[in-house]
Amino acid sequence: MAAIEVHDLTKRFGPVTAVDHLGFEVGAGTVTGFLGPNGAGKTTTLRMLLGLVEPTEGSALIGGRPYRDLPEPLHRVGAVLEASGAYPGRTARNHLRAQALLGRVPPARVDEVLDLVSLTGAADRRVGGFSLGMRQRLGLATALLCDPEVLVLDEPANGLDPEGVRWLRDLLRRLGGEGRTVLVSSHILAEVAQSVDSVVILDRGHLVAHSDLAELTARAQGKLRIRTPMAEKLQALLTAHGATAVLVGPNWVEVTGGTAEEVGLLAAEQAIPIFEASTEGLGLEEVFFQLTDAAAAKESTR
Amino acid sequence: MTRLARAEWFKLRTMRTGYGLLATSAVLTALFASLEASRAGGRTSGVAPLFTASGLQTVTTVTGWSMMFAAVVGVVLASGEFRHYTATLTYLATPDRGRVLVAKTVASALAGGVFGLVSALVATGVGLVFVAGHGYHVALGTGALVAHIAGAAVGAALFGAVGTGLGSLLRSQLAGVITVFVWALVVESLIGGLFTSVRPYLPYTAATTLAGIKLGGAAFGPAHGLSGGSPLPFAAAAALVLGLVVLLDAIAIGTTLHRDVT
Numbered sequence: 001m002a003a004i005e006v007h008d009l010t011k012r013f014g015p016v017t018a019v020d021h022l023g024f025e026v027g028a029g030t031v032t033g034f035l036g037p038n039g040a041g042k043t044t045t046l047r048m049l050l051g052l053v054e055p056t057e058g059s060a061l062i063g064g065r066p067y068r069d070l071p072e073p074l075h076r077v078g079a080v081l082e083a084s085g086a087y088p089g090r091t092a093r094n095h096l097r098a099q100a101l102l103g104r105v106p107p108a109r110v111d112e113v114l115d116l117v118s119l120t121g122a123a124d125r126r127v128g129g130f131s132l133g134m135r136q137r138l139g140l141a142t143a144l145l146c147d148p149e150v151l152v153l154d155e156p157a158n159g160l161d162p163e164g165v166r167w168l169r170d171l172l173r174r175l176g177g178e179g180r181t182v183l184v185s186s187h188i189l190a191e192v193a194q195s196v197d198s199v200v201i202l203d204r205g206h207l208v209a210h211s212d213l214a215e216l217t218a219r220a221q222g223k224l225r226i227r228t229p230m231a232e233k234l235q236a237l238l239t240a241h242g243a244t245a246v247l248v249g250p251n252w253v254e255v256t257g258g259t260a261e262e263v264g265l266l267a268a269e270q271a272i273p274i275f276e277a278s279t280e281g282l283g284l285e286e287v288f289f290q291l292t293d294a295a296a297a298k299e300s301t302r
Numbered sequence: 303m304t305r306l307a308r309a310e311w312f313k314l315r316t317m318r319t320g321y322g323l324l325a326t327s328a329v330l331t332a333l334f335a336s337l338e339a340s341r342a343g344g345r346t347s348g349v350a351p352l353f354t355a356s357g358l359q360t361v362t363t364v365t366g367w368s369m370m371f372a373a374v375v376g377v378v379l380a381s382g383e384f385r386h387y388t389a390t391l392t393y394l395a396t397p398d399r400g401r402v403l404v405a406k407t408v409a410s411a412l413a414g415g416v417f418g419l420v421s422a423l424v425a426t427g428v429g430l431v432f433v434a435g436h437g438y439h440v441a442l443g444t445g446a447l448v449a450h451i452a453g454a455a456v457g458a459a460l461f462g463a464v465g466t467g468l469g470s471l472l473r474s475q476l477a478g479v480i481t482v483f484v485w486a487l488v489v490e491s492l493i494g495g496l497f498t499s500v501r502p503y504l505p506y507t508a509a510t511t512l513a514g515i516k517l518g519g520a521a522f523g524p525a526h527g528l529s530g531g532s533p534l535p536f537a538a539a540a541a542l543v544l545g546l547v548v549l550l551d552a553i554a555i556g557t558t559l560h561r562d563v564t
Contacts, residue, residue, distance in 0.1 A: 044564075047562070047563070051393070051397050052562065054560075068398075074395050085391050086388065087313070087386050087388055090317065098312050098313050102396065
C-alpha cells in the first residue's frame, strides 16, 4: 500500500514550471531517496505534499488524503523543511515545547527527542547560536516529536559534518527498521544511498527514474573482470548464456551483462576456477549524473 | 482553539522581544507621565493642576504608548513567522491558517492587556507620587482610577489584536512596525488635528479614549491637547476597534495568508 501518492503534480511560478506532471508512489514502511540536482523541484514537490504550496495541477496525498485533511497531522507526518525554521531567541527546549503543545505530547517527550538527536547538552541554549548541523538535528527532533509514521525530510544532511552524515544514515536506517515511511531528499546520492530502499530521481521538474536501489546498483555495476586459468572456456560459457565476454589477456575475461554472482555460479557448475573477480563500475553517482544529464539533454532538444 | 492560543501565548512568553517592548512601553509611559505632571498647572501648559481631577487624569492616563507597543507585539507575533521561516512549522501543525490567525489574535490581545495594565499602573503611580510630593489630596476616586486602568488594558488588548491582523496582512515586520507608529503618531495626529469631528472615530484615538485619555491627549504635535468633540461611549469605541480587528483579519485570511509558504 502506498503511504505517499503523487499524481500528475505540476507547479508553475509565473513562466517557470518548477514541477511538471510528476507522478510516483512511496510504499508504506519504505525509505525512499528523493534525488535530483539543485533546482530540480524537490523542495517544491515536498511543500506541495505538505500543503504549504498550492499545486497548479494534480494532487499529492499522504495516507490517501491531502495533508490539510489529515486529523492530528503532526502525529501522522513529521517534516524537516527549513534548517532555519526556528525563532533565534528561543531555546531549543522551548522551541520543542511550543510544538509539543500543538501536538498534545507530554513535555517529557521533548527531553526524549533532544536525547535522540544528541542535543540534550544544548537544550537550554538559544537556537540563534546553533551551527547549521545543530539546527538540522533540532529540525529532526521537531519532526520526530509526535512519533509520526511518515517522515518527509528535505536535504537533512545539509550542514552536517561527515560524522553527522554518518549519524543521519544510522538514524534513517533505524527509522526504516521501525517500519516508518521515509521520503528523504538530497542532491547527493551518496549521502542517502546506504539508507534507502528505493529512489525517485527528479530533474528540472520531471521524473527521471523511479526504481529500487538494487536496480540502480545493477546499472552501476558496469564491467566485471575475471582472472582464471581457463579464460577461453569461461568466455565461451558466458557467451552461450547471453553475456558479452571478451578476452583481454592470457588469463583475463571482461564481462558485461552479468553480475558477479551469476558468473561465479556458472563457473562453479563447469568447475572453472576463478582466482580474482573485480567490478569496474560507473558508481552510483555516475549513474545518477548520467540519468540527470540525459534528462537535461532531452530538455534542451525540445 | 484553546490549545492553539496556549501555544501562541507560549511562543510570546518565550520571545525576548516581547519583554523588551514591555519595558520600553513602561519607561516611555513613566517619562511622558512625569513630563505631563511637571507641566501640570503651568500657565501655558494646557494641563490643569494636579489637585484637580482633570489634571491628575491627564497624568494617570498617559497609556497611549502601551497601545502602540501592544500593536507592535501583535505585528511581531504574526510577521515574525515569515521573517524566521517558522510559518512552515506552524502551518504543518495547524493547516487551517484562519484558526492560526485567530489564536494569534487571542494571544496578542492577552499580551496587549498586560501592556495596558502595566502602563496604566506606572502612569497612575507617577501621578500619585507627584500628588503626594505636592501634598495635594487625590482628586480622582478609586473607581475612576480603576476604570482607567481597566480601560487601558482593554484598549491595548484590542490594539494588540489589530497588530496581529496588520502583521498577517503585510507579512513584513519592519513595514508593520513603521505602519503602527506612523499611523498612531503622525496620521491620526494630523487628521485628528485638522478634523476634530472625525477624531473620535479614528481607531487609535478611540482605543485611547477607552483608557480615559482625553481627545487629543494621545496626539503629537499641535494636535496634542487640542479640545473639541466628544469621545465615543466605551462600548462604541471598543466595537469600532474590534471592527478594525475583524476587518484586518478577514482581509488577511482572504489574501496574504493563503499564499504559498516557500
